Amino acid sequence: MTPPEAPAPAAGAAAAPPPFDGADLRVPASAGELFRAFHALALQGFGGVLPVAQRELVERRRWLTQAQFVETLSLGQVLPGPNIVNMALMIGDRFFGLRGALAALAGLLAAPLLIVLVFAALYGRYAQHPAVSGALRGMGAVAAGLILSTAIKMLPTLGSNAMGRPVSVALMLATALAIGWWRLPLVWIVLGLGALAMAVAAWKLTLRAA
Amino acid sequence: MHSLMNGLLWGPDLLSLADLLALWLHFMLLSLLAIGGAITTAPEMHRWVVGERGWLTDGQFTTSVALAQSAPGPNVLFVAVIGWNVAGLAGVAATLSGTLLPSTTLALLASRWGERRQHMLVVRAFRAGMAPLTIGLLLATAWVLAEPLRHQLGTPALMALAVYVMLYTQRSPVWPMAVGALVGALGWMN
Numbered sequence: 001m002t003p004p005e006a007p008a009p010a011a012g013a014a015a016a017p018p019p020f021d022g023a024d025l026r027v028p029a030s031a032g033e034l035f036r037a038f039h040a041l042a043l044q045g046f047g048g049v050l051p052v053a054q055r056e057l058v059e060r061r062r063w064l065t066q067a068q069f070v071e072t073l074s075l076g077q078v079l080p081g082p083n084i085v086n087m088a089l090m091i092g093d094r095f096f097g098l099r100g101a102l103a104a105l106a107g108l109l110a111a112p113l114l115i116v117l118v119f120a121a122l123y124g125r126y127a128q129h130p131a132v133s134g135a136l137r138g139m140g141a142v143a144a145g146l147i148l149s150t151a152i153k154m155l156p157t158l159g160s161n162a163m164g165r166p167v168s169v170a171l172m173l174a175t176a177l178a179i180g181w182w183r184l185p186l187v188w189i190v191l192g193l194g195a196l197a198m199a200v201a202a203w204k205l206t207l208r209a210a
Numbered sequence: 211m212h213s214l215m216n217g218l219l220w221g222p223d224l225l226s227l228a229d230l231l232a233l234w235l236h237f238m239l240l241s242l243l244a245i246g247g248a249i250t251t252a253p254e255m256h257r258w259v260v261g262e263r264g265w266l267t268d269g270q271f272t273t274s275v276a277l278a279q280s281a282p283g284p285n286v287l288f289v290a291v292i293g294w295n296v297a298g299l300a301g302v303a304a305t306l307s308g309t310l311l312p313s314t315t316l317a318l319l320a321s322r323w324g325e326r327r328q329h330m331l332v333v334r335a336f337r338a339g340m341a342p343l344t345i346g347l348l349l350a351t352a353w354v355l356a357e358p359l360r361h362q363l364g365t366p367a368l369m370a371l372a373v374y375v376m377l378y379t380q381r382s383p384v385w386p387m388a389v390g391a392l393v394g395a396l397g398w399m400n
Contacts, residue, residue, distance in 0.1 A: 042283045043283070045284070046281070075336075080243060109283070113302075115282060120274070138368060142387050144359075148348075168341070
């Protein structure tokens with residue numbers, strides 16, 4: 001695993017879950033353990049797997065620091081394909097090469113694929129039931145809250161960002177507005193704001209080295 | 211019995227092998243365009259599968275997406291449901307492997323490239339520069355998910371519950387999800 005850029009500060013330790021400062025990092029014992037971990041987290045992931053992945057991989061199993069999780073997600077988001085699938089591959093690959101990547105991917109997809117196909121076969125019969133559509137709306141609101149909590153937990157990593165906290169927070173808010181409010185295509189944001197952010201980061205990193 | 215098996219394997223309309231190949235190739239192409247997740251290519255999938263080929267109705271397409279989001283696991287599995295509705299298990303194999311093969315190969319190559327060059331300026335600048343955008347994108351996703359539910363009084367309460375559980379307890383997100391499903395099923399999200 002790659003060490004975090006700079007040792008993250010103790011991050012306020014605001015929450016009850018364990019700290020994310022990279023102390024006491026562990027590694028999975030085998031590709032089998034990777035499979036089981038991704039299998040278990042995929043089955044808890046209703047309406048999105050990312051919040052569960054953060055809880056399981058960073059907070060409970062401690063295979064990654066919060067900063068490493070953000071980095072892996074960054075790459076997963078910029079590349080084409082589902083973020084969580086890309087993350088599973090990269091994390092598995094770093095621990096056990098191609099074997100680990102495939103174990104993590106299989107764990108992530110096998111059981112949910114079976115479940116969703118059974119749902120698809122049964123759906124026509126229950127779709128019109130008001131309790132079913134109501135339950136889906138309730139789950140949608142919770143899914144939104146879970147994603148929000150994932151973002152909140154990542155906030156402290158910006159404190160040690162090479163661009164400095166004010167610039168980082170400004171870029172974060174600009175991205176949230178551009179995508180959430182104005183609904184601009186992600187490609188523009190990556191090519192525009194992303195290029196700008198990388199240029200600023202490169203400049204600051206060069207200054208720091210000099 | 212025989213026709214039931216055929217329905218499972220090949221779907222209701224018995225697509226030709228050429229059609230299955232076309233389905234596979236089209237989803238392979240979309241895979242490489244799916245920056246921000248497979249769901250970002252849903253409009254183009256809709257245009258092709260519903261509009262151009264007429265393999266699914268509008269309603270079938272929409273419920274395929276909603277269905278996958280209500281089930282556990284990655285949301286990308288909506289492509290498997292689309293494949294299932296078009297051509298049974300053969301359709302699942304075509305859409306799912308088509309969606310995953312190109313993007314997973316690219317992700318592995320990019321990850322290894324970056325790992326070997328983690329001290330190069332461009333890799334370090336990527337890590338520092340993209341982190342705020344990544345977090346901003348999550349904030350936007352939360353907003354986009356909550357926006358259609360903004361008229362329901364239960365929405366802020368359920369969101370607050372989810373945030374509380376994740377920040378201040380060690381419980382699995384399955385618990386707030388179960389509360390959300392119950393609250394909605396009782397009709398409090400109408």
